[in-house]
Amino acid sequence: xxxxxxxxxxxxxxxxxxxxxxxxxxxxxxxxxxxxxxxxxxxxxxxxxxxxxxxxxxxxxxxxxxxxxxxxxxxxxxxxxxxxxxxxxxxxxxxxxxxxxxxxxxxxxxxxxxxxxxxxxxxxxxxxxxxxxxxxxxxxxxxxxxxxxxxxxxxxxxxxxxxxxxxxxxxxxxxxxxxxxxxxxxx
Amino acid sequence: xxxxxxxxxxxxxxxxxxxxxxxxxxxxxxxxxxxxxxxxxxxxxxxxxxxxxxxxxxxxxxxxxxxxxxxxxxxxxxxxxxxxxxxxxxxxxxxxxxxxxxxxxxxxxxxxxxxxxxxxxxxxxxxxxxxxxxxxxxxxxxxxxxxxxxxxxxxxxxxxxxxxxxxxxxxxxxxxxxxxxxxxxxxxxxxxxxxxxxxxxxxxxxxxxxxxxxxxxxxxxxxxxxxxxxxxxxxxxxxxxxxxxxxxxxxxxxxxxxxxxxxxxxxxxxxxxxxxxxxxxxxxxxxxxxxxxxxxxxxxxxxxxxxxxxxxxxxxxxxxxxxxxxxxxxxxxxxxxxxxxxxxxxxxxxxxxxxxxxxxxxxxxxxxxxxxxxxxxxxxxxxxxxxxxxxxxxxxxxxxxxxxxxxxxxxxxxxxxxxxxxxxxxxxxxxxxxxxxxxxxxxxxxxxxxxxxxxxxxxxxxxxxxxxxxxxxxxxxxxxxxxxxxxxxxxxxxxxxxxxxxxxxxxxxxxxxxxxxxxxxxxxxxxxxxxxxxxxxxxxxxxxxxxxxxxxxxxxxxxxxx
Numbered sequence: 001x002x003x004x005x006x007x008x009x010x011x012x013x014x015x016x017x018x019x020x021x022x023x024x025x026x027x028x029x030x031x032x033x034x035x036x037x038x039x040x041x042x043x044x045x046x047x048x049x050x051x052x053x054x055x056x057x058x059x060x061x062x063x064x065x066x067x068x069x070x071x072x073x074x075x076x077x078x079x080x081x082x083x084x085x086x087x088x089x090x091x092x093x094x095x096x097x098x099x100x101x102x103x104x105x106x107x108x109x110x111x112x113x114x115x116x117x118x119x120x121x122x123x124x125x126x127x128x129x130x131x132x133x134x135x136x137x138x139x140x141x142x143x144x145x146x147x148x149x150x151x152x153x154x155x156x157x158x159x160x161x162x163x164x165x166x167x168x169x170x171x172x173x174x175x176x177x178x179x180x181x182x183x184x185x186x187x
Numbered sequence: 188x189x190x191x192x193x194x195x196x197x198x199x200x201x202x203x204x205x206x207x208x209x210x211x212x213x214x215x216x217x218x219x220x221x222x223x224x225x226x227x228x229x230x231x232x233x234x235x236x237x238x239x240x241x242x243x244x245x246x247x248x249x250x251x252x253x254x255x256x257x258x259x260x261x262x263x264x265x266x267x268x269x270x271x272x273x274x275x276x277x278x279x280x281x282x283x284x285x286x287x288x289x290x291x292x293x294x295x296x297x298x299x300x301x302x303x304x305x306x307x308x309x310x311x312x313x314x315x316x317x318x319x320x321x322x323x324x325x326x327x328x329x330x331x332x333x334x335x336x337x338x339x340x341x342x343x344x345x346x347x348x349x350x351x352x353x354x355x356x357x358x359x360x361x362x363x364x365x366x367x368x369x370x371x372x373x374x375x376x377x378x379x380x381x382x383x384x385x386x387x388x389x390x391x392x393x394x395x396x397x398x399x400x401x402x403x404x405x406x407x408x409x410x411x412x413x414x415x416x417x418x419x420x421x422x423x424x425x426x427x428x429x430x431x432x433x434x435x436x437x438x439x440x441x442x443x444x445x446x447x448x449x450x451x452x453x454x455x456x457x458x459x460x461x462x463x464x465x466x467x468x469x470x471x472x473x474x475x476x477x478x479x480x481x482x483x484x485x486x487x488x489x490x491x492x493x494x495x496x497x498x499x500x501x502x503x504x505x506x507x508x509x510x511x512x513x514x515x516x517x518x519x520x521x522x523x524x525x526x527x528x529x530x531x532x533x534x535x536x537x538x539x540x541x542x543x544x545x546x547x548x549x550x551x552x553x554x555x556x557x558x559x560x561x562x563x564x565x566x567x568x569x570x571x572x573x574x575x576x577x578x579x580x581x582x583x584x585x586x587x588x589x590x591x592x593x594x595x596x597x598x599x600x601x602x603x604x605x606x607x608x609x610x611x612x613x614x615x616x617x618x619x620x621x622x623x624x625x626x627x628x629x630x631x632x633x634x635x636x637x638x639x640x641x642x643x644x645x646x647x648x649x650x651x652x653x654x655x656x657x658x659x660x661x662x663x664x665x666x667x668x669x670x671x672x673x674x675x676x677x678x679x680x681x682x683x684x685x686x687x688x689x690x691x692x693x694x695x696x697x698x699x700x701x702x703x704x705x706x707x708x709x710x711x712x713x714x715x716x717x718x719x720x721x722x723x724x725x726x727x728x729x730x731x732x733x734x735x736x737x738x739x740x741x742x743x744x745x746x747x748x749x
Contacts, residue, residue: 076335077448095444106336106369107445130335173331177365 053138058121060139061114062161063154064132066168070101071158072133075109079125079134087118088125104174112154116142132166203229209307210241217302224253225395231301234308235263238297243310246319246348248326248434249386250298253490255395258299260326260386262348264318265297266290270305278305294318319352327357329364329409330435331381339436341449345384364409372413373421375441375495376430380412383437389413389429396492397425397580413437424494424578431481431491442499443479447471452478455688456742458675460548460668461497462575463585465677467743468493470501470669470688477501477669477689485743488681494581504667504689508652511693514662522694525661526701530708532621532644538565542610542619544634545570545598546626547587549698550673551682551732552718554589554596555725556702557625561598563709567613569606570599571627583678588668591749592676595731607633614638622646625698626665628653648698664695671697672718674740676747682735683744684722 013019034040044051053059066072080088091111100108123136139160144150152160203218217237220229233256238245248260268290271279279287288307294314302308309315326345334340366380385404390413394400401421405414415421430440452471459466459480466489471479480501482493513520515528533541541564545557561568570593573586593599600606611634613619621644622634630636631654639645639658647659656662668675670691674684691697699721707713715721719737726732731747739745 074335075445076340077451078335081448081450092447093445095441095446097445104368169332173365176362180362180365 047141053140057138057140058123058136060116060119060121060142060160061123061125061134061136062139062152063112063134063157064161064164065158066102067163067165068102068168069163071108071154072102072131072164072166073109073112074100074105074131074133075107075112076130078128078130082124082128084122084124085118085120087115087120089113089115102168102170104177105170109154112157114152114157116150116152117147132164135161135164137161206302206304208237208302208305210238210243211308211310213241215241223255225255234265234267234295234297234300234302234306237302238265238308238310245297245310246344246352247298248344248384249388251388251391251432253396253492254388254391254432256299257387257391258296260384261296261322262319262326263297264294264322265315266294266309266312267300268307268309269303316352319348320354323349323353324357324359326384327353328359329381330384331363331365333379333382333436337379337382337436338439338444338449339382339433343436344434366410366412372415372438373426375499376421376426377439377441377444378413379437379439382435383413384435385411385413386434388432388434389438392429392432393421393423393425397423397428399423399425402429424496424582425492425580427495427498428482428492440479447473447478453688455669455686456483457669457685457688458588458683459493459497459500460588460675461494461500461586463583463587463590463678464489464581465588465675465681465683466493466497466581467683468498472669472688475689477504483742485683487743487746488677488679488683489581492581494578496582501669503651504669506651509692509695510649510652510656510662510664511695512664513694514659516660520661522696522701525663526704526708529644529646529661530705533560533564533705534709536564536621536644539567540564540619541566541621541623542613543568543598543623544607544610544625544627544629544632545593547571547573547590547593547599547603548626548668549589549593550668550671551589551592551596551676552673552721552725553625553698553702554592554598555729556699556706556721557623558596558598559706560623560702560709563706566623567606567610567619568598569610570603571607571629571632572603585678588677589675591678591680592674595676595729595747595749596725604632610634611638614641617641620644624648624655624659626650628655630654648701650695663698663701664691664693666691666695666697670695671699673697673699674722674737674744676749677744679746680731680749681744681746682732682740684737684740 035042063073075090075092077090080090090109093107093110097110100106125134126136203220205216206219207214207216217232217240221232221236223230235245235250245263247263249257250263268288270286271289273279281287286305368379368381370378370380372378390402393402401415402413404411406412427440430438451473453473455470457468457470459468467483467485468480469483470477480498482489482491484491513522513525515525543557543561543566545554545568547570575584575586577584590603615638622642623646625648636658645659646661647656648663648665649656650665650667668685669688672687674682676682715724722737726735735745
């Protein structure tokens with residue numbers, strides 16, 4: 001429901017604007033004093049100098065591999081669905097696609113593209129991923145000479161993403177199934 | 188077995204006695220009996236049917252309105268009570284005069300329990316909720332967490348009911364029983380035995396509807412698995428219906444396997460064009476690409492089924508060699524120029540010097556426009572018959588979706604194709620100088636390239652290149668029926684409309700649009716600019732269609748006399 005907020009009419013001093021101007025000048029002078037005479041540095045020589053990024057910083061999303069070097073993504077396309085700016089485009093493998101790197105996972109994407117010009121680093125892809133295959137990492141300054149260059153494909157995303165281990169549920173499931181192939185079944 | 192009841196239009200039945208029951212406190216009247224889905228004989232109405240009439244959802248897996256009831260999933264358990272009777276066999280009354288209800292001490296499955304007069308059904312009591320939670324928990328004991336790789340995810344009843352009625356956490360800590368995955372059950376079906384909840388819908392469908400007792404359950408206890416007989420593939424022409432009715436991702440279509448997640452698919456109501464039956468379908472498409480067809484319920488035509496050959500007959504729509512460019516004497520042209528030049532030459536043509544070969548794959552509207560052109564030019568016209576083999580369920584012997592439309596619009600005669608010989612003779616003798624061909628390769632039907640070379644004007648509209656399109660003076664790229672709106676009249680005279688699912692490629696346009704323009708240039712405006720207006724005008728002109736309106740066709744169509 002819309003709420004209507006009445007605008008307060010300005011008082012005499014507010015109409016003059018002078019107190020606000022002076023307040024602003026005060027802040028400027030405080031910073032000038034600190035940097036000129038107190039030696040406090042408030043700027044940084046980017047890009048030679050870089051920030052130390054805090055944990056949980058949300059940079060560009062990349063695909064990761066598991067501890068055995070296999071693609072973790074199973075092409076479930078939830079990230080493509082949830083992505084607010086529609087930056088992600090996945091080509092599913094189809095019935096005749098390459099078998100997944102990880103045995104028993106049955107599928108992995110044939111192609112996985114993120115348009116980094118569209119990406120808003122919101123992190124929903126990471127949050128929605130049931131396989132922990134995509135993570136927002138600490139890259140924030142992506143540059144390219146063309147728009148096409150900033151559409152990262154699966155190969156590039158995997159190379160940039162590195163390795164993030166995990167519980168390897170497909171592998172465990174396969175091992176569990178193998179133990180059940182002998183008789184008596186050992187469960 | 189008999190399939191008459193599921194497929195044929197049910198004739199007017201004698202009135203069935205109706206009884207009153209209460210569902211969650213709301214009193215409703217339900218018929219005492221309903222037709223059995225397989226035999227059509229009256230059988231007592233069940234509680235789940237009463238709940239459906241009362242619009243109360245009762246979750247269920249094994250129950251399917253078109254299949255025999257087995258009652259093995261236990262998901263539809265509800266509580267109920269019946270009026271209490273005194274020793275004198277008279278109903279006991281409460282103090283306020285209402286009948287006293289004696290509540291059943293144990294629940295019953297709604298799908299297999301008949302209703303009785305005065306019965307009260309409770310679908311949302313705490314007890315029912317607990318039972319649903321319990322049933323779901325035991326169904327999920329051995330169900331793998333495959334959702335990210337499962338094609339059913341998004342339209343899976345196990346997912347949906349887990350959200351609606353299940354518990355948030357599982358208590359089962361033991362190892363799950365593992366069963367075979369990716370089992371090749373037949374040429375179009377892949378089975379994942381782990382995901383199966385053994386509802387046996389697929390077994391009942393293929394035994395009782397398709398009439399091919401191909402599937403069964405093998406092994407014992409937790410190792411129960413759906414299987415075919417050893418060495419016998421599951422390959423009848425209706426196998427893909429089992430994928431539709433499978434409530435989980437156990438049976439998946441090889442054609443659709445890992446192609447696209449279902450939540451991306453735009454669903455468009457359409458009609459199958461592979462034979463004269465005209466099964467109602469839903470087209471699943473994304474970004475102008477068709478991914479699958481699924482049957483849509485229409486009890487007057489196809490119940491909830493369709494054949495595999497029709498279902499998989501969509502790939503040509505996205506073929507690379509589709510005709511995309513208007514060609515005027517083998518040079519790229521524009522629609523404006525082509526329509527203008529065709530209309531100018533037709534205007535000059537003498538009466539009787541034009542022939543039209545239409546296609547019974549065209550819509551009623553297009554055929555009607557062609558018949559208007561025919562009567563204006565005194566033209567000879569016909570279309571090409573397509574004979575196939577009928578089966579006992581859905582496939583019709585007539586391979587054209589709109590043969591009756593072609594007959595009703597008087598484009599062809601009762602015996603389709605009988606006048607093609609006359610057209611060929613006319614061209615041979617030089618009497619016919621112009622030929623309009625729509626959607627057919629006439630070189631295969633008695634009008635060879637030598638005859639086509641004699642013509643002064645050959646206008647061809649088609650979708651894919653063939654020997655006739657190669658010789659065309661004017662080549663007009665047309666639309667597949669998934670790319671336009673229109674209506675077909677099926678083999679039983681049912682007029683059914685279909686909607687546009689995807690955009691046509693390149694410059695291709697719906698045939699009714701440019702036919703309309705040509706006719707307008709020949710004889711002035713005819714007062715419509717949309718398919719609705721065109722249909723309504725056709726309905727006023729053609730006797731069989733009198734009284735029909737585009738809007739009144741609805742999703743399931745209307746039957747006309749043929």
